[in-house]
Amino acid sequence: MSGEHEYSATRRTKRVHRRVVLKGTENFDADGVKLEPSDKQTASQRSDDDDRRILGELPPHWAVFSEKD
Incomplete structure (x- = not known):
């Protein structure tokens, strides 16, 4: 890791979020x-199924209640 992205409890600014993309896992x-x-x-057929x-x-x-002869 580079020095600027390491964890520091005294940090006052947020770290930049890095997007994680795994190739081939798209759905x-x-x-x-x-x-x-x-x-x-x-x-x-669609109508019959519905x-x-x-x-x-x-x-x-x-x-x-619906059958009235």
């Missing part, structure tokens, strides 16, 4: 670079 995924399973779905997900999240008693 960035640009849109369109990686093909995901949802990219291969048609609009109707319906299934929403109905699965509803409380169990919801269907009792």
